[in-house]
Amino acid sequence: MLLISSIIGGVLAGGLCGAVGAICSRLKLTTMAFSMAHAALAGSALALALGADIISLAMLLAIATAMILGPLADHLRIPIDLASMTLFSLYNALAFIFIISAPGPALMTESVGQLLWGSILAIRPMYIAYLLLASMIVLALLIIFWGKISSILFDIRLAEAEGVNVKAYKYAMLVIAGTTVTLALRMTGGFLVFSLLYVPAAASLQLQARMKNIIAASWIFGSASASMGLLMSFLYDLPAGSCITIAALIILLAASAYSRLRASLAAGRRA
Amino acid sequence: MEKGLEQNAVELDSVSTYYYGEKRPALRDVTLRIPAGSLALIVGPNGAGKTTLLETILGLLRPRSGRIKVLGYSIPAEASKARALSSYLPQDFMKPPIEPFTAREVVAMGLASSSFSGRLLESGWKKVDRALELLGMMDHADKPFGKLSGGQQQKVLLARAIVREPKLLLLDEPFSAIDLETRSYIVGEIFPGLLRGGCTILLVSHDLDCSSMDADLVIRVVDGRVGQVIMRDAHAAH
Numbered sequence: 001m002l003l004i005s006s007i008i009g010g011v012l013a014g015g016l017c018g019a020v021g022a023i024c025s026r027l028k029l030t031t032m033a034f035s036m037a038h039a040a041l042a043g044s045a046l047a048l049a050l051g052a053d054i055i056s057l058a059m060l061l062a063i064a065t066a067m068i069l070g071p072l073a074d075h076l077r078i079p080i081d082l083a084s085m086t087l088f089s090l091y092n093a094l095a096f097i098f099i100i101s102a103p104g105p106a107l108m109t110e111s112v113g114q115l116l117w118g119s120i121l122a123i124r125p126m127y128i129a130y131l132l133l134a135s136m137i138v139l140a141l142l143i144i145f146w147g148k149i150s151s152i153l154f155d156i157r158l159a160e161a162e163g164v165n166v167k168a169y170k171y172a173m174l175v176i177a178g179t180t181v182t183l184a185l186r187m188t189g190g191f192l193v194f195s196l197l198y199v200p201a202a203a204s205l206q207l208q209a210r211m212k213n214i215i216a217a218s219w220i221f222g223s224a225s226a227s228m229g230l231l232m233s234f235l236y237d238l239p240a241g242s243c244i245t246i247a248a249l250i251i252l253l254a255a256s257a258y259s260r261l262r263a264s265l266a267a268g269r270r271a
Numbered sequence: 272m273e274k275g276l277e278q279n280a281v282e283l284d285s286v287s288t289y290y291y292g293e294k295r296p297a298l299r300d301v302t303l304r305i306p307a308g309s310l311a312l313i314v315g316p317n318g319a320g321k322t323t324l325l326e327t328i329l330g331l332l333r334p335r336s337g338r339i340k341v342l343g344y345s346i347p348a349e350a351s352k353a354r355a356l357s358s359y360l361p362q363d364f365m366k367p368p369i370e371p372f373t374a375r376e377v378v379a380m381g382l383a384s385s386s387f388s389g390r391l392l393e394s395g396w397k398k399v400d401r402a403l404e405l406l407g408m409m410d411h412a413d414k415p416f417g418k419l420s421g422g423q424q425q426k427v428l429l430a431r432a433i434v435r436e437p438k439l440l441l442l443d444e445p446f447s448a449i450d451l452e453t454r455s456y457i458v459g460e461i462f463p464g465l466l467r468g469g470c471t472i473l474l475v476s477h478d479l480d481c482s483s484m485d486a487d488l489v490i491r492v493v494d495g496r497v498g499q500v501i502m503r504d505a506h507a508a509h
Contacts, residue, residue, distance in 0.1 A: 026371075144390070146389065147379070147380065147382075147383025147384075147388065147389020147390050148383055148388070148389035149389070150372065151380040151383055151384050151389065153372075154370075154372050154376075154380055154416075157331070157361065158364075159380070159384060160331065160354075161329055161331060161354060161357075161359040161361070162355070162357075162358070162359070162380075162381065162384035162385070162435070163352070163353075163354035163357075163384055163385065164384050165351065208371075209415060210371050210372070210373070211372055214371055
């Protein structure tokens with residue numbers, strides 16, 4: 001039962017991360033995951049220091065970060081990536097202070113361990129329900145608003161000049177990305193959530209040339225990476241995050257090899 | 272009067288624009304009237320402020336002082352409404368070969384920007400194909416945008432600008448990579464059609480060849496100021 005729910009959770013979380021990662025990398029928002037993941041870490045450390053619920057406070061701080069990241073970058077007139085790394089530094093500093101202030105061996109607690117390294121045990125029915133809801137929302141938004149989203153992905157300045165509310169879409173994207181990271185890091189851990197966001201996107205770029213197909217392939221590769229990784233974690237009793245990262249990298253290498261083979265076959269046919 | 276049907280498509284009164292952190296204005300105290308349905312040629316040397324003028328008109332750059340009205344809408348407060356009725360072709364717009372959109376998709380984005388969700392119906396796709404055909408780009412419709420030549424990319428972007436059926440068309444050096452024959456076709460066939468439909472065209476160029484174009488007014492920008500406005504028609508006023 002645990003294995004089945006893990007695979008379902010992996011398929012959903014991996015797919016969501018893959019699709020969001022493909023969009024974020026296109027928008028040059030790759031570092032936003034650093035600030036979100038470390039916001040969750042600082043939140044969990046704060047919860048330990050205060051004796052509050054670790055998961056709730058971690059989620060709250062990560063989603064709050066997603067919501068303030070865009071306005072903060074605009075206010076400071078700096079790129080979102082730079083604002084993200086600024087918050088990343090702040091959250092690291094706060095996490096150390098909270099961990100030192102926490103009573104007892106904070107880093108050894110199971111909840112903090114789950115946030116740092118990820119765990120198969122995090123995949124419970126309510127978690128799967130959240131993932132399913134988030135996946136349906138993201139898919140619906142992509143289908144309904146694809147025309148405008150693609151315009152922003154093509155050229156943000158041109159989209160703005162044509163009257164698209166670029167700021168609203170950008171902020172919404174950050175909140176979606178923040179929610180995705182927050183949900184996924186319970187499974188992969190804060191240190192390895194990036195692998196599920198960006199490695200599937202890199203693999204899809206090996207095989208696909210059109211944006212729609214890149215997002216779809218990234219969704220599939222993310223699902224495959226997470227479910228394969230969780231299966232490995234279950235079978236060999238290894239950390240979930242590490243296994244997911246290795247699975248994602250195997251898929252990337254396979255995609256790259258296939259892409260090169262396809263290109264050389266095509267060149268051979270032309271000759 | 273219905274918005275978009277004003278006598279002047281663009282009105283600027285004592286407008287000054289600064290780039291962030293700059294003490295010297297990029298546009299200084301510009302007052303200008305561009306009548307609706309006219310072709311205005313904006314000329315001047317490199318760095319004179321021509322692009323800044325276009326981006327200020329669209330509200331992409333916020334003026335520090337002065338008043339701007341575009342198609343009856345105040346800029347920047349109602350910029351999104353004015354932009355929805357306008358099209359813009361930026362200067363030196365080139366994408367790398369890995370660009371993940373086809374030429375047809377890029378033109379379709381022009382229509383998608385104007386509707387609520389951005390989804391195109393069959394009639395929308397027909398308009399997209401007509402615009403591509405008009406610019407002679409139908410054979411390249413399904414090619415990746417980034418793999419087109421510079422001139423072909425400019426034609427696709429012009430198709431994207433036209434497909435929106437704009438009331439105001441702002442073109443920043445639109446012919447920099449386009450051959451003379453196509454340039455003559457655009458100026459001689461496409462522009463008159465747009466003007467007859469009530470569109471106002473603002474065309475930036477530092478290329479003197481364009482000065483021979485049949486423009487209703489020629490605006491010379493020098494060092495951030497409107498140095499001279501030459502009018503062909505009596506109703507165009509500085």
